[in-house]
Amino acid sequence: xxxxxxxxxxxxxxxxxxxxxxxxxxxxxxxxxxxxxxxxxxxxxxxxxxxxxxxxxxxxxxxxxxxxxxxxxxxxxxxxxxxxxxxxxxxxxxxxxxxxxxxxxxxxxxxxxxxxxxxxxxxxxxxxxxxxxxxxxxxxxxxxxxxxxxxxxxxxxxxxxxxxxxxxxxxxxxxxxxxxxxxxxxxxxxxxxxxxxxxxxxxxxxxxxxxxxxxxxxxxxxxxxxxxxxxxxxxxxxxxxxxxxxxxxxxxxxxxxxxxxxxxxxxxxxxxxxxxxxxxxxxxxxxxxxxxxxxxxxxxxxxxxxxxxxxxx
Numbered sequence: 001x002x003x004x005x006x007x008x009x010x011x012x013x014x015x016x017x018x019x020x021x022x023x024x025x026x027x028x029x030x031x032x033x034x035x036x037x038x039x040x041x042x043x044x045x046x047x048x049x050x051x052x053x054x055x056x057x058x059x060x061x062x063x064x065x066x067x068x069x070x071x072x073x074x075x076x077x078x079x080x081x082x083x084x085x086x087x088x089x090x091x092x093x094x095x096x097x098x099x100x101x102x103x104x105x106x107x108x109x110x111x112x113x114x115x116x117x118x119x120x121x122x123x124x125x126x127x128x129x130x131x132x133x134x135x136x137x138x139x140x141x142x143x144x145x146x147x148x149x150x151x152x153x154x155x156x157x158x159x160x161x162x163x164x165x166x167x168x169x170x171x172x173x174x175x176x177x178x179x180x181x182x183x184x185x186x187x188x189x190x191x192x193x194x195x196x197x198x199x200x201x202x203x204x205x206x207x208x209x210x211x212x213x214x215x216x217x218x219x220x221x222x223x224x225x226x227x228x229x230x231x232x233x234x235x236x237x238x239x240x241x242x243x244x245x246x247x248x249x250x251x252x253x254x255x256x257x258x259x260x261x262x263x264x265x266x267x268x269x270x271x272x273x274x275x276x277x278x279x280x281x282x283x284x285x286x287x288x289x290x291x292x293x294x295x296x297x298x299x300x301x302x303x304x305x306x307x308x309x310x311x312x313x
Contacts, residue, residue, distance in 0.1 A: 015068070110157075121154070131148065
């Protein structure tokens with residue numbers, strides 16, 4: 001497998017804030033897995049100098065971290081020598097929550113330690129990069145190729161005690177050809193005019209599940225007796241459909257395919273309405289949880305201020 005060089009590691013502000021919150025709220029050191037995708041982009045090399053010709057053939061690879069899994073303690077999918085447990089790792093990376101994201105690497109969070117990789121972290125990253133079965137395709141690249149999980153994020157806190165709680169973080173890529181961890185710049189993507197370029201090649205991904213909605217005759221559908229396997233499959237399909245449109249029957253979804261599809265406008269509108277209701281419910285849950293997090297942060301800030309004032313007195 002060819003050893004490609006990453007130009008940078010990009011992560012959204014909310015995702016990074018969520019990772020730091022999980023790290024700071026833990027009782028000790030933690031680690032976890034990183035998910036996302038690697039995209040090939042063509043940099044803009046426009047120049048007013050006619051003597052400089054733009055190099056349109058070169059593409060840069062950007063690793064975009066979109067989600068993560070944080071474990072409660074280290075040694076979650078590897079041993080003390082840095083050897084990865086493939087069966088344990090496969091169980092985490094094949095979960096439905098990470099179905100739409102590629103496994104890109106992992107992260108480690110320590111406290112009051114130098115911000116540089118340890119020998120164990122080096123061994124874990126090297127072991128992940130050597131597993132070809134974990135490789136994933138690179139998006140928007142001129143030639144179809146794959147990349148192994150080679151991204152490593154390291155979090156740490158300053159050695160001296162500080163009143164303001166701060167975190168340090170760095171990104172690395174393991175280069176198989178060189179056998180070393182190379183530091184990479186981290187790009188925090190937020191909303192605003194300065195970050196408009198990040199959304200130029202945006203393509204939405206729908207989490208709508210793949211369901212077995214084969215064509216059936218309208219007469220046979222009413223008289224057919226379902227077998228036990230079909231009932232189990234329908235139950236699983238209904239559970240997956242409820243994740244997107246709660247309360248919408250799997251039978252109604254099958255009627256949207258075939259000759260009778262033109263007469264199911266009301267059914268289709270009902271599907272969209274239930275999907276919007278599900279999204280609105282999730283948004284309200286996020287709003288409530290964010291309010292609780294803000295309340296807890298304000299409480300912690302008051303406690304830190306009280307402790308700092310007491311120590312001064």
